[in-house]
Structures are given as structure tokens and as C-alpha cells.
Amino acid sequence: MPDLLIELFSEEIPARMQAKAAADLQKRVTDGLVEAGITYAGARAYSTPRRLTLTLSDMLARSPDLxxxxxxxxxxxxxxxxxxxxxxxxxxxxxxxxxxxxxxxxxxxxxxxPGRPAADIVAEVLEDTIRNFPWPKSMRWGAGSLRWVRPLHRILCITYDEQGTEIVPVTVDHITSSDITEGHRFMAPGEIKVTSFEDYEAKLKKAHVVLDAQERADHIWADATSMAFAQGLEVVDDKGLLAEVAGLVEWPVVLMGEIGEQFLDLPPEVLQSSMKEHQKFFSVRNPKTGRIEKFVTVANTETPDNGATILAGNQKVLAARLADAVFFWENDLRIAKEGMQPWLDSLGKVTFHNKLGTVADQIDRIAALSREIAPVVGADADAAEKAARIAKADLASEMVYEFPELQGIMGRYYIERAGEAPEIAAVAEDHYAPLGPSDDVPTAPVSVAVALAEKIDKLTAFWAIDEKPTGSKDPFALRRAALGVIRLVLENNLKLSILAALSSESLTKQVTELGKTLLSDVSSKIEEIQKRLSDPNYVWTVLGGTREDKEKELADLKIRREEVGSILSNYQTWFPQIPSDLLSFFHDRLKVYLRDQGIRHDVIDACLAMPGNDDLTLLVKRANALSDFLKTDDGENLLQGFKRANNILSQAEEKDGVEYSYGADVKFAETDEERALFKALVDADAEITPAMQDEDFAKAMTAMAALRAPIDAFFEAVQVNADSATIRRNRLNLLSRIRTICLSVADLTRVEG
Amino acid sequence: MASQTTTPRSFQEIILRLQAYWAEKGCAMLQPYDMEVGAGTFHPATTLRALGSKDWTAAYVQPSRRPTDGRYGDSPNRWQHYYQYQVIIKPSPPDLQDLYLGSLEAIGIDMKMHDIRFVEDDWESPTLGAWGLGWEVWCDGMEVSQFTYFQQVGGHDCHPVSGELTYGLERLAMYVLGFDDGNEMPFNAPDAPIPLTYGDVFREAEAQYARWNFDVADTDTLLQHFKDAEAECARILEQPADDPKTGRRIVMAQPAYDQCIKASHVFNLLDARGVISVTERQAYIGRVRALAKACADAFVQTDAGGYAA
Structure with missing residues (x-):
């Protein structure tokens, strides 16, 4: 059975697109072949900056007759x-x-x-794949109409077996397939004829092309780390950068260079960002001091001077970049040392969201909420408010403007330089956390208070303007914010009423105020324009806007007034609902979170149905205890006993139209089993009630487990629906005590099984 | 790609070598456009000629102005007036990358010693309603050119596609000549009877323009210029295609486009004067784009734009 080799050779493919493109080539071609009846034993796809390659082994030579x-x-x-x-x-x-x-x-x-030759099918599938390739962005070139990520130059397509190699004839616009590829652009230009994948891979390597991106990445990492190690240094790990750099070269040549002495005092994060974003350099760190002292760059070519010219050029470019960074850093430090007020002022002009005012408004809300939350998390209220007021100051700094990913990190440096305590400075970075599910959660009380306030404010504010996540759309990352709150609460073991935090007076007041301010702003602008439009003596200039501009602006403002008005009128009806609506959003996120930890959804539901379900720590404690309990033999059997009792009771209650909830009396007991159950319930109650008060769910459930045997024995020996009405009523009331005791721990009716 | 070329000795020698190289490759050697523009792309030889079905090729130096980049002649690598070298070929030839690399060799960059890379960079000009895909070209980690396949100009799909090369001449020359401070690099030959540096030629004017751009330019006058250019552009394009005097069909796309260029430059000046707020900025860019689109619509109604009656 023959093997297949396909190579699509083009001008430089963006690094970020290569891996997915190779996977797409494999998927599209193999799907097409299999659908047409051509199966194969194995497939592998490769990418370099100039080629996408696919090889299939042991492919059927013909599709089967049908x-x-x-x-x-x-x-x-x-x-x-x-x-x-x-x-x-x-x-x-x-x-x-x-x-x-x-x-x-x-x-x-x-x-x-009748079956068809594989080559015919390959040709059709390949042409279709090329014409409909899912590039994120594609282009035309020359006078043609074919689209590819950059101009496509060659299509190599061959099948081969022991008998020899055949070109699969494919023509896509002006490009006709062949058995020819090209080597490295500079080190081995020119055509290369190949007969098989092994031949192709070997000849490419001789022509200074490493086909496998992983092999290039491994080579880069091995050389970089050993060069650094030889000087007692270490390369800062960066998988994303490594993958990108491996997509920028066909023949990686690793070079290590110096960072000028005058730049070494920049914060390591700044050095790292500048080198990575602009130059795709790896940072090399001194493990003893933590300082970034050198860089690693990866060239695409070997030179007679072993890269000396290339390295010198790169160092020169880096010096110019870092000179800019030093300029930003020094300007920023000047403002930081004076207390950062100009930044805070300018945040009053930066829009947070056009219905939610400026970043300064956002900061005011967070500061007030941080104060309220502080005592609950054991933080000083003044410290929390102070930290919240300056935590976002760096958003107005030059460095963060240049490197947005340094937000928070620069804040920490600047707040320290402003003379604040480290715990206040840490909030700049911490209050965004946790960002991802595996991100660390802050533990310092002041950080926890502000981090909670930041997220709760965000959720409430977006809920207030009815911008909730829907389906896969969550443009403001509100799900992430809710998960952040959940993790902050759970991992810090906080006893925090989410409902109380969401109903915070300051939050309600501020969001409502915000709406009113917006409305009055819009209304006064409308008045101003109307006045101008009706003034026959007004001179129109481009600076002030032409008459047409103003008329258009007026129309826009009127729409806006309506929008803001409707938000405001919604506050009357909608705002009171926000906390409970948001609480169920939290519960949904919590379910996802707990399910990932192996807790069943019905177990979570059984706990959510209990009072105090806005105390997440309590909720999770209960869910964990219940989950563990149900995994035991006693737990499973008790659940059955409870369900049986509950079913009989519910049916009787429905039939009789009364609720049996009181007055079971041991004196009406006829059997030992019945009397034993009475005693067991009294004993269990005596243990469960104090345990529940201590929130010791495990203890409560152990006590509940002791009911299993008496309940089983009771049902074994006793007929609930006795002839005597008195005895029947007494037994139903006994069942009711089972129900009450069990339901005090969790809503077992919601547990499946 | 054997390279036997020597290293150029002056800024002008780099320009002359690029001129000789692209002339030899068959480009029409045009001169700079006689208006103030922000980049070489604004030259009608690029913007307008990228439109329509007719083949086209040109290369030229374009003095360009970015008022906000003014540093009073004190910066080693920023000037409000600078040079771009621009090459446009339509349809883009299949060997455009090789032709480009040949031009680097021509100015003394030896491919055996340097690391040349094509790094993804999609080009977009919001004021021209234009975009394309391509790369920034790196030489030893430094961006030395922009390489773009035009996909759209003035809102029109480009058919055929033009290949556009833009060299930032100062930065390229500093690298090739080995100067960290652009003002110090020789403008003419260092052993000429009267040797001049780049700074000798431009530093004084840089200071003068920086002062005017940032603090003196009269904003009311500029705003009036913007409005006038906008109005005149619209008025030109409103004229019927048939000229009543000659009886010929004359669509005045290029005179209208001149007004678009003017409006764009006035906008840049206003920006440097700091009188345009963030929200207004978008509105002004939109107004210039509207002009560019209207001019592009007109150009495809001309013979040069491939119009056939």
C-alpha cells in the first residue's frame, strides 16, 4: 500500500497560525479521503514558516468497489x-x-x-482543501483569485511504494503539482526533488530546514538553557514565546547577548515584556539575584562570524527599545513619588464603560465596597479603602500604556515608590487575581477585601445595566469574576454572606447615582445644543462642529437619554432583584466548580436548597460532607430508607389532605422495632442539632447514619398503614420525624438514586 | 544571491543605489509628490494606481511629515520630516520577495552575514480605507521595511493585487552606515569637498517645524483649511464627467484626491497642536476616509483606473 506526501510551499506564514494550519490540513485531507473510501494507517502533519506538510502511511491504492x-x-x-x-x-x-x-x-x-484510484481522489480532496482552507485571514496576490495566507508557490504531492514514486497531478489556478520543494531561503536556495517522506525530511535537513516544529523548539530550548547554564544563569520559561519563535525559523541558531549595564535596574518584568513583545527575545536570569542579565535571540541562519554581526545588530535594537523603557520608567517614577495624583485625575477621563462612567467612578465604588467587606475578611477598613483608591493608578502610567500586560505589576512598584506599605502596594497586582482557574488566590486580608470588591462591583454594575453573559458570549469576563469570588471565599475559608455583599448599600447607592448623573449630563448637553441650533446668530465652525454635526449629535443624545432613562426606571424594579439574580449566577458557577472537583450536581442541589446558601464556605462544607456520606454503605442505605419514609408519608398526606408533622408518641408503639426507632430518633436528634449548630456536617451525618439500621428494621417488621387509625397516624408522624431530622442536614429529596 | 557589493558611505548613496536597482528592474522612476503627505503610500502613484485593472509599476522617494514625531532635531531617530522609499508593482510578481532581498544586497546588506526575517504584520490605513497582508522585514531584529500585498484601497477590492514595499530610509541608513545617531550620518560622501551630515541638512528645520507644529500653527486657520479641503473635494467630485468646454469625458479624481491629502495633513497638524480629543479623532479620521473613498470611486471611472466606455 502506498504512502502519500503533500507539501504546500508558500511565502512566510504567520507563526501564530502554523500549528493550527498543519492540523487543519491533516483533518481536511484525511476526512475527504476517508469519506471517499480511502483509509490509511497513520498520518502526521508538520509546519515551518514556509511550508505545511502532511504524510500518510499505508493508504489504500484504490477505494473499494461498492x-x-x-x-x-x-x-x-x-x-x-x-x-x-x-x-x-x-x-x-x-x-x-x-x-x-x-x-x-x-x-x-x-x-x-467501481472503486477509483487513490491518486484521483487525493487530487480532488487536495484541490478542495486548498480552495477552502480555514485561514483566520487570507489574501489574493498577483492577478489571480486564489486565496491563501500569503502567496502559495508550490504544491508537492506524491505517492510512493516499493515500485517507485508517482506525482499526483493537481492543478490549482496557475500552480501545478510536482515532486519538488526548496531548501532554506538563504543557506540552501534552489530546487530539491524528493521521492518519499524519509527522503524529503532528510534532504530538507541537509538543506538547513528542520521540518518538525517540536524538534526546532526542543533544539532552541536545549541550546538556550545550556548556554545560560554555562554562565551560571537560567532562561525564563515561556512556552508561548518558544512556540512562536520555533515558527519564525527553519534553521534555529541560538545566540546569547548582553543587556546594557544602564538598563539592568529596570524592573525584571519590564525587561521581559520589552524583550519579548518587540524582539521575541527570551530573558536570562541570574538565579542568585533574580535579576534579568542577558537575553537569548534565535536567528534563522548560520554566518561565517558565528552570529557576531547578528548579535551586535540585535543588541543595538534592544538598547534603543530599552532606552524608551527607561524614559517611561523615569517619567512614571517622578509622578509616583509625588503621590500619583495626576494619574488618578486622568482616570476621571478614561471611560470604563459608556453606561458605567469612568474608571475613577469605578474606583470610588470599589473603595466604598472594600471598606464594607474589610471587617468580614479581617482587614483594616482604612487600609482597604486606601489600597483600593490607588490600586488602578498605574493604568494611566506611560509604562502600562506601552505594555498593557504590566498593569498591576507596575502599580506595585509605583505604590511602593510612593512610600506606601508593601501590603498596600501588593493590592495593585492582587486585586485582579485570580485571573484563571489555576491562578493563585490572594491571601493577605487587604488584598482579599479589594479583590472581592473589584469583582462584586463589576458583577453588580454589569447586572445593573443588563449586560449579563449569554451562551458563549461573555465579553466582560463576568463568569471569570464570579469564579474569582468563589475561589477567594473558599480558599480563604471566609464566612461572607454573598447576598449581603451584593446588596451593599454603598453599591446600590453609587450605581443609582451614576445613572442619575449620566442622565443629567445628557439632558444638559441636549439643552445646550438645542439652544445653539435655535440661535440665528450662531457662527458655525468646524472646531465647534458644523450644524449637520450638531443635529446628528442631538439625535444621538436623544437616543442616549432614552437609554439612560430606561436604565434608571429599571432601577426601581430591576435593582432589588439583582442580588438574588446574581446569587443564582454564583450558584451556577459554583456547580461547575464543584463538578470539576467530582461532586455530583444533585448533591449540590440538595445543599443549595438549604437556608444560608449565600454562605459559600458553608455550602461547600455541606456538599463535601454529603458527597462523602453518600459514598458510604450507610449513607446509600439511609438515603433509601429516607426516600421510602418520605414516599409513604407524602402519599398519605396527599390522600388525607393533612400534614403529619407532630405528635408521634412512643406509647402507641406496638413492636420493638417501632420502639427502637423512637429511641434512635431521639438519640440522633440529640447529636445532630448541636453538630449542625457547630456546622460540623460530617458529625451530623455520622449521627444520621446511625438511623439506617432502625429504619430498615422498622420497615421490615411494621406495616405503616395499620387498621387502627390512631396507630396509623402515630406511625405516619414517626415517619415525619425521620423526614424532619434528615432534611435538617440537606434536602435529600433532591438526591438521585 | 552572491553579494559583491560594497557598503555605501552616505545617506544619499543608499537612495541612489535603490533608484538604480529598481530602475534596472523596470520600475518607472517617479519623483516625490508635490504635496505634504504622512507616508509614501499617499502618493497617487500608489493610492490611486493600486485601483482598477491596469498594470502599473513605480518607485520613488517620498518626503513625509508626521508633526507629532517632531523632537526639535534633538532625537537620534525621530524627525517630523523624514524619507520613505516606496516601490509598487501591479500585479505583484511571483518573485517579489527575491526582488526585495536583491535591493537589500544592493545597499550593502550581505545575506550571508545578516539574519533577514519576514515577520507577520498586517497593514491598515484607516484614513485611506485601505488594508493589506504582509510582513515587517527584520534585519538582525530591526524592522527595515514594510512589505504588503494590497487587498483593499478606498474601500475597493484590489484586482489585480499590488505588491508594495516601503523602506524607512533614515532607520535603514543608520543601520547600514553604522550610526546610532541619525543626525551624525553623512548625507553626502564624507570626503566630498563640502561634507554634510543628516543633521547639517535638517536639524535647524526640525527645530523650526517642531515649534510651529506644536505651539504656533493657528488652529482656527487649520480648521478652516480642513473644512475648505473637504468642501472642495466634494465639489470637484460633484461635477459631471463630461466637460462642457472640451466635450471630453474628464473625471477629476486626482485634483479631488489632492484635497483629501490636504485634509489628512491638516488633521495631522491639528493632532500635533493637541486640539483634537479622543472621540473627535475618530470622527476626523472617518471624514478623511470618506474623502479617500469618494476619490477611489472617481478614479475607477477614469481611463487610468481601467474605465472603459
Whole structure:
């Protein structure tokens, strides 16, 4: 069975697109082949900056012959039915077979679909793949209409086996397939003829092309780390950068260079960002001091001077970049040391969201909320408010403008330089955390207070303007914010009423105020424009806006006034609902979070139905205890006993139209089992009630487990629906005590099984 | 790609070598456009000629102005007036990358010693309603050119596609000549009877323009210029295609486009004067783009734009 080799050779493919493109090539081609009946043993795809490559091993040489039988109309059916059948099968009447069927003589069509050579199918599938390739962005070039990520130059497409190699003829616009590729652009230009994948891979390597991106990445990492190690240094790990750099070169040559002495005092994060974003350099750190002292760059070529010229050029470019960074850093430090007020002022002009005011407004809300939350998390209220007021100051700094990913990190440096305590400075970075599910959660109380306030404010504010996540759309990352709150609460073991935090007076007041301010702003602008439009003496200039501009602006403002007005009127009805609506959003996120930890959804539901479900720590403690309990034998059996009791009771209550909830008396007990159950319930109650008060759910459930045997024995020996009405009522009231005790721990009716 | 070329000795020698190279490759050697522009792309030889079905090729130096980049002649690598070298070929030839690399060799960059890379960079000009895909070209980690396949100009799909090369001449020359401070690099030959540096030629003017751009330019006058250019552009394009005097069909796309260039430059000046707020900025860019689109619409109605009656 033959093997297949395909290479699509083009001008430089963006590094970030290569891996997915190789996977797409494999998927599209193999899907197409398999659908047409060509199966194969193995497939692998590769990418370099200039090529996408796919190889298949042991492919069928022909697609299998297929015979399809289709049943048609009966022999005595109307002529029309037969005509229709002939049309749909593409056969003539004498090609049909008449066979005996249950209902009499019936026409059958037997259609033979002979197999086709794999090469024909490959050609069709490949052309279709090229023409419909899912590039994130594609282009045309020259006078053609074909689209590719950058101009496509060659299509190599061959099949080969022991007998030899054949070119699969494919023509896409002006490009015709061949068995030819090219080597490294500078080190081995020119055509290379290949006969198989092994031949291709080996010849490419000789022509200074490493085909496998992983091999290039491994090579880069091995060389970089050993160069650094030789000087007692270490390379800062960066998988994303490594993958990107491996996509920028066909022949990686690793070079290590110096960072000028005058730049070494920049914060390491700044050095790292500048080198990575602009130059794709790896940072090299001194493990003893933590300082970034050198860089690693990866060239695409070997030179007679072993890269000396290349390295010198790169160092020069880096020096110019870092000179800019020093300029930003020094300007920023000047403002930081004076207390950062100009930044805070300018945040009053930066829009947070056009319905939610400026970043300064956002900071005010967070500061007030941080104060309220502080005592609950054991933080000083003044410290929390102070930290919240300056935590976002760096958003207005020059460095963060240049490197947005340094937000928070620069804040920490600047707040320290402003003379604040480290715990206040840490909040700049911490209050965004946790960002991802594996991100560390802050533990310092002041950080926790502000981090909670930041997220709760965000959720409430976006809920207030009805911008909730829907389906896969969550543009403001509100799900992440809710998960952040959940993790902050759980991992710090906080006793925090989410409902109380969401209903915070300051939050409600501020969001409402915000709406009113917006409305009055819009209204006064409208008045101003209307005045101008009705003034016959007004001189129109471009600076002030033309008359048409103002008329358009007026129309826009009127729409806006309506929007803001409707938000405001919603506050009357909608705002009171926000906390409970948000609480159920939290519960949904919590379910996802707990499910990932192996807790069943019905177990979570059983706990959510209990009072105090806005105390997440309590909720999770209960869910964990219940989950563990149900995994035990006693737990599982008790659940069955409870369900049985509950079913009998519910049916009786429905039938009798009363609720049996009081007055079971041991004096009406007839059997030992009944008396034993009475005693067990009293004993269990005596243990469960104090345990629940201590929130010791495990202890409560252990006590509940002790009910298993008496309940089982009771049902074994006793008929609840006794002839005597008194005895029956007494037994139903006994069952009711089981229900009450069990339901005090969790809503077991919601547990499945 | 054997390289036998020597290293150039002056800024002008780099320009002359690029001129000789692209002339030899068959480009029409045009001169700079006689208006103030922000980049070489604004030259009608690029913007307008990228439109329509007719083949086209040109290369030229374009003095360009970015008022906000003014540093009073004190910066080693920023000037409000600078040079771009621009090459446009339509349809883009299949060997455009090789032609480009040849031009680097021509100015003394030896491919055996340097690391040349094509790094993804999609080009977009919001004021021209234009975009394309391509790369920034790196030489030893430094961006030395922009390489773009135009996909759209003035809102029109480009058919055929033009290949556009833009060299930032100062930065390229500093690298090739080995100067960290651009003002110190020789403008003419260092052993000429009267040797001049780049700073000798431009530093004084840089200071003068920086002062005017940032503090003196009269904003009311500029705003009026913007409005006038906008109005005149619209008025030109409103004229019927048939000229009543000559009886010929004359669509005045290029005079209208001149007004678009003017509006764009006035906008840049206003920006440097700091009188344009963030929200207004978008509105002004939109107004210039509207002009560019209207001019592009007109150009495809001309013979040069491939119009056939």
C-alpha cells in the first residue's frame, strides 16, 4: 500500500497560525479521503514558516468497489412510479431486476460503484482543501483569485511504494503539482526533488530546514538553557514565546547577548515584556539575584562570524527599545513619588464603560465596597479603602500604556515608590487575581477585601445595566469574576454572606447615582445644543462642529437619554432583584466548580436548597460532607430508607389532605422495632442539632447514619398503614420525624438514586 | 544571491543605489509628490494606481511629515520630516520577495552575514480605507521595511493585487552606515569637498517645524483649511464627467484626491497642536476616509483606473 506526501510551499506564514494550519490540513485531507473510501494507517502533519506538510502511511491504492441495492416500485405499480425510480437511480428499465417480494413482483436496482484510484481522489480532496482552507485571514496576490495566507508557490504531492514514486497531478489556478520543494531561503536556495517522506525530511535537513516544529523548539530550548547554564544563569520559561519563535525559523541558531549595564535596574518584568513583545527575545536570569542579565535571540541562519554581526545588530535594537523603557520608567517614577495624583485625575477621563462612567467612578465604588467587606475578611477598613483608591493608578502610567500586560505589576512598584506599605502596594497586582482557574488566590486580608470588591462591583454594575453573559458570549469576563469570588471565599475559608455583599448599600447607592448623573449630563448637553441650533446668530465652525454635526449629535443624545432613562426606571424594579439574580449566577458557577472537583450536581442541589446558601464556605462544607456520606454503605442505605419514609408519608398526606408533622408518641408503639426507632430518633436528634449548630456536617451525618439500621428494621417488621387509625397516624408522624431530622442536614429529596 | 557589493558611505548613496536597482528592474522612476503627505503610500502613484485593472509599476522617494514625531532635531531617530522609499508593482510578481532581498544586497546588506526575517504584520490605513497582508522585514531584529500585498484601497477590492514595499530610509541608513545617531550620518560622501551630515541638512528645520507644529500653527486657520479641503473635494467630485468646454469625458479624481491629502495633513497638524480629543479623532479620521473613498470611486471611472466606455 502506498504512502502519500503533500507539501504546500508558500511565502512566510504567520507563526501564530502554523500549528493550527498543519492540523487543519491533516483533518481536511484525511476526512475527504476517508469519506471517499480511502483509509490509511497513520498520518502526521508538520509546519515551518514556509511550508505545511502532511504524510500518510499505508493508504489504500484504490477505494473499494461498492454495490448498492435499491428497492423500487412493484411491477404492477403505475408507470409514473417506475419513471421516478429510473430517474433517481439513473438506470433504464432493462437494467432493473424483477424479484419476488412479500407483496409480489418488485423492481430492484443494483448499482455498481467501481472503486477509483487513490491518486484521483487525493487530487480532488487536495484541490478542495486548498480552495477552502480555514485561514483566520487570507489574501489574493498577483492577478489571480486564489486565496491563501500569503502567496502559495508550490504544491508537492506524491505517492510512493516499493515500485517507485508517482506525482499526483493537481492543478490549482496557475500552480501545478510536482515532486519538488526548496531548501532554506538563504543557506540552501534552489530546487530539491524528493521521492518519499524519509527522503524529503532528510534532504530538507541537509538543506538547513528542520521540518518538525517540536524538534526546532526542543533544539532552541536545549541550546538556550545550556548556554545560560554555562554562565551560571537560567532562561525564563515561556512556552508561548518558544512556540512562536520555533515558527519564525527553519534553521534555529541560538545566540546569547548582553543587556546594557544602564538598563539592568529596570524592573525584571519590564525587561521581559520589552524583550519579548518587540524582539521575541527570551530573558536570562541570574538565579542568585533574580535579576534579568542577558537575553537569548534565535536567528534563522548560520554566518561565517558565528552570529557576531547578528548579535551586535540585535543588541543595538534592544538598547534603543530599552532606552524608551527607561524614559517611561523615569517619567512614571517622578509622578509616583509625588503621590500619583495626576494619574488618578486622568482616570476621571478614561471611560470604563459608556453606561458605567469612568474608571475613577469605578474606583470610588470599589473603595466604598472594600471598606464594607474589610471587617468580614479581617482587614483594616482604612487600609482597604486606601489600597483600593490607588490600586488602578498605574493604568494611566506611560509604562502600562506601552505594555498593557504590566498593569498591576507596575502599580506595585509605583505604590511602593510612593512610600506606601508593601501590603498596600501588593493590592495593585492582587486585586485582579485570580485571573484563571489555576491562578493563585490572594491571601493577605487587604488584598482579599479589594479583590472581592473589584469583582462584586463589576458583577453588580454589569447586572445593573443588563449586560449579563449569554451562551458563549461573555465579553466582560463576568463568569471569570464570579469564579474569582468563589475561589477567594473558599480558599480563604471566609464566612461572607454573598447576598449581603451584593446588596451593599454603598453599591446600590453609587450605581443609582451614576445613572442619575449620566442622565443629567445628557439632558444638559441636549439643552445646550438645542439652544445653539435655535440661535440665528450662531457662527458655525468646524472646531465647534458644523450644524449637520450638531443635529446628528442631538439625535444621538436623544437616543442616549432614552437609554439612560430606561436604565434608571429599571432601577426601581430591576435593582432589588439583582442580588438574588446574581446569587443564582454564583450558584451556577459554583456547580461547575464543584463538578470539576467530582461532586455530583444533585448533591449540590440538595445543599443549595438549604437556608444560608449565600454562605459559600458553608455550602461547600455541606456538599463535601454529603458527597462523602453518600459514598458510604450507610449513607446509600439511609438515603433509601429516607426516600421510602418520605414516599409513604407524602402519599398519605396527599390522600388525607393533612400534614403529619407532630405528635408521634412512643406509647402507641406496638413492636420493638417501632420502639427502637423512637429511641434512635431521639438519640440522633440529640447529636445532630448541636453538630449542625457547630456546622460540623460530617458529625451530623455520622449521627444520621446511625438511623439506617432502625429504619430498615422498622420497615421490615411494621406495616405503616395499620387498621387502627390512631396507630396509623402515630406511625405516619414517626415517619415525619425521620423526614424532619434528615432534611435538617440537606434536602435529600433532591438526591438521585 | 552572491553579494559583491560594497557598503555605501552616505545617506544619499543608499537612495541612489535603490533608484538604480529598481530602475534596472523596470520600475518607472517617479519623483516625490508635490504635496505634504504622512507616508509614501499617499502618493497617487500608489493610492490611486493600486485601483482598477491596469498594470502599473513605480518607485520613488517620498518626503513625509508626521508633526507629532517632531523632537526639535534633538532625537537620534525621530524627525517630523523624514524619507520613505516606496516601490509598487501591479500585479505583484511571483518573485517579489527575491526582488526585495536583491535591493537589500544592493545597499550593502550581505545575506550571508545578516539574519533577514519576514515577520507577520498586517497593514491598515484607516484614513485611506485601505488594508493589506504582509510582513515587517527584520534585519538582525530591526524592522527595515514594510512589505504588503494590497487587498483593499478606498474601500475597493484590489484586482489585480499590488505588491508594495516601503523602506524607512533614515532607520535603514543608520543601520547600514553604522550610526546610532541619525543626525551624525553623512548625507553626502564624507570626503566630498563640502561634507554634510543628516543633521547639517535638517536639524535647524526640525527645530523650526517642531515649534510651529506644536505651539504656533493657528488652529482656527487649520480648521478652516480642513473644512475648505473637504468642501472642495466634494465639489470637484460633484461635477459631471463630461466637460462642457472640451466635450471630453474628464473625471477629476486626482485634483479631488489632492484635497483629501490636504485634509489628512491638516488633521495631522491639528493632532500635533493637541486640539483634537479622543472621540473627535475618530470622527476626523472617518471624514478623511470618506474623502479617500469618494476619490477611489472617481478614479475607477477614469481611463487610468481601467474605465472603459
Amino acid at each position: 454495490r448498492e441495492e435499491r428497492k423500487g416500485p412493484r411491477a404492477d405499480a403505475p408507470e409514473k412510479a417506475l419513471e421516478g425510480f429510473l430517474r433517481s437511480t439513473g438506470l433504464t428499465k432493462d437494467q432493473l431486476e424483477l424479484r419476488d417480494d412479500k407483496k409480489g413482483q418488485t423492481y430492484f436496482a443494483v448499482i455498481d460503484k
